Amino acid sequence: MLRPIRTLAAAAAALALVSACNSASSNGTGPDKGGASSGQFYRGVTDDSIKVGGIVSMTSSSGYSKKDTDLGARARYQRANAEGGVNGRKIDYIGAEDDGQDPAKNLAAARKLVQQDKVFAISPMSSVTFSGADFLQQEKVPTFGWGTLPSFCGPTYIYGFNGCLVPSPGGTINQTWPEGIATVLGGAKGKSVAVIANDSDAGKFGIRTFRQGFAAAGFEVAYAKAAVPATAVPSDWSAYVKDILSSNGGGAPDAVVSVMQTPNNIGLFTALKRAGYKGVISDPTDYDPGLLAKDATRQALDGVHVLLQFEPFESKSPAMERFKADIKAAAGGKDVPLNMHMLTGYMSADLFLAIAQKAGRDLSVAHFQNAAGSFSDTGTLVGDRSLPKGQKDSFGCGALVQLRNGTYEVSVPFKCHRPIPFQ
Template sequence: MSRRTIRTIAAAGALLLAATACNSASTSSGDGDKGSSARGVSADSIKVGGIVSMTTASGYSKKDTDLGAKARYDRANAEGGINGRKIDYLGAEDDGQDGGKNMAAARKLVQQEKVFAVSPMSSTTFSGADFLEKQKVPTFGWGTLPSFCGQNKFLYGFNGCLVPMPGGTITQSWPEGLAHVLGGAKGKSVAIIANDNEPGKFSIRTYQQGFKTAGFKVTYAKANVPTTTAPSDWSAYTKALLRSNGGKAPDAIVSVMQTPYNIGLFTALKRAGYKGVLTDPTDYDPALLAKDATKQALDGVHVLLAFEPFESTSPSMKQFKEDIKKAAGKDVPLNMHMMTGYMSADLFLSIAEKAGKDLTVESFQKAADGFSDTGTMVGDRALPKGQREAFGCGALVQLKDGKYAVSSPFKCYEPIPFK
């Protein structure tokens, strides 16, 4: 079929979606007469969209990921854009943490909105990954999903790949940070629990190996908590956890779950008399302190961060806080979702800048291959290494008496081989 025939059909509207779906990311999308042959790129703008779980069945929301991305794009535009082009950020589609909606959002952004890139993508489901990869859409998000690791050339975790394939590596920031809190891993025991879904099962496999390598005794490692809604009765889980260490409680309990689940589990554990260390990777959010019940449930919990804590006084953190305030129009409580959006956008912008004035998927991917920088809020970044392993940096903060304090400083650790 000739290009003229395709245009005729598209103009008639008969096969618009089919024709768009068949086009590659570097095929003209109507912007070619404005100075670029890349979809979503004109002489003066780069079109970018996002996919974020803003609403979920459990009530957990990542909506501030969108604000974080906007804050970073706003600053880039205020500084003159990327090689003379402003970022036309469309905002994020809400996938409701639903696989079907995630795919629909990906298709909408590519086929209807004709974006050059998707950044951020933050959800526990990523059914649109294969579609975005096939359409050659550079996509940036939190590398907690297998799609951001391994063979996908166009998908990037803002802090690297956190769930590697065999042959890759595992970041040791959580085990080593917890060892710092406990005064060492030797003779210490941990129990790990996660949701009963693919990310949960993969997390168990990853962290079980990581904590063992760090010197911990892993007494329990199961992805067995339903994902639809948080259980109303946690007794079965607390009994199993508190008896996992030869009939005794482990020194630490590691929850690889979202906030509503952590609140329920930690409350039940405390009521059962557990005095050990509680830790998770999600509950770094000052907004959680607004409710006494939530604040009480999470009091004492050590939260894993894959970025500099907000308590840092570095120039980068100062800039981040200023950018968020400008984008929000006021002072707002900071949270990790803002950082996810901000650093996803930052990595995209950094690669796009390196790609130069002639921005195409090909020039972008060439810039990504061999990209590196140092001293960012997620540590030293390097590609394509970051598509196989994490950047390896992290910290722990503890919620205590209504505020967060650093319990293990931000540091980069040597990763271990994933088997």
């Protein structure tokens, strides 16, 4: 899983401290001022609305986009408003700022949403960088997103829609991926795995996490390197492929797991197949029918098992049917290809709404946090949810889907696994 560049995060925190005197929390409409019962409202809260914004990597230098995260959030908020809102208030979702996967833009987007737009919460936050985390924590802004960054693990105002996925020592590791690969292979005993990631703080942390997880599941970890440049997609993958295919005592591992985004995965998987690799290939990002429009992309991803931390779209559960209907409604009644970014936005919004509903009519950050401190529910698209557990541990559930002849099929059904301690 991905982790932000710590030095940039530190710089962001310093900038936030310098500018704190100009922040929303010091102007009489901040989270510690007023209250609905006294006739004064908190930042972003009026008598009939709650203002919410988002931060999403709509664009990036590699062409990778999470723009449909915004559609997913709109879909969930639209249904909430159609059902009467939250304790009598409609959600005023002002849309998502594009951070371009740029740490400086991520912080700028957070500052704009809080200081200019005066939102009560940010949901969704979906990017590979989260340099605005320290600022949002300082300003006491409830923030929701995919818990693939360390900032979703520990800070009191920041929540992962499926819990914390990159824990610190003392936390736990989600075993969905190792156990899923073991299922595909008919067991982990005597089987080997290669794990590859980008050469970045995020990649190194991912290697550390999944080395432990696959070893705990019974695999021999034959290769585990954060070796691929993080700033550009390699044009020549031969060196990486050579190392991987000789990592298992001079032979190929039984599975290759990539902790990278789509552009890197396409290059690596294409090179592996051309080299004759016949083992299991897996990644956590490429569950997106939109990727299948190009022949080269479809061929590169054919046969790949993709990790999901939510129910597959192929599920027939009432919750999934409702999700599909909500997305269609938000898309103007059109049937649009579903992808995991939509689900990220949708479930980020869903968790925010559930806690806000529990907080009651007298909405404030303090009341919201009190509600979150004892929140739990069951049967959602990400399994059973519980806080504050989810700020230290993942909810532990997931599935694998495999692309076969242009169609995704469930290869390992949605299931919850017991996590292991992170060391």
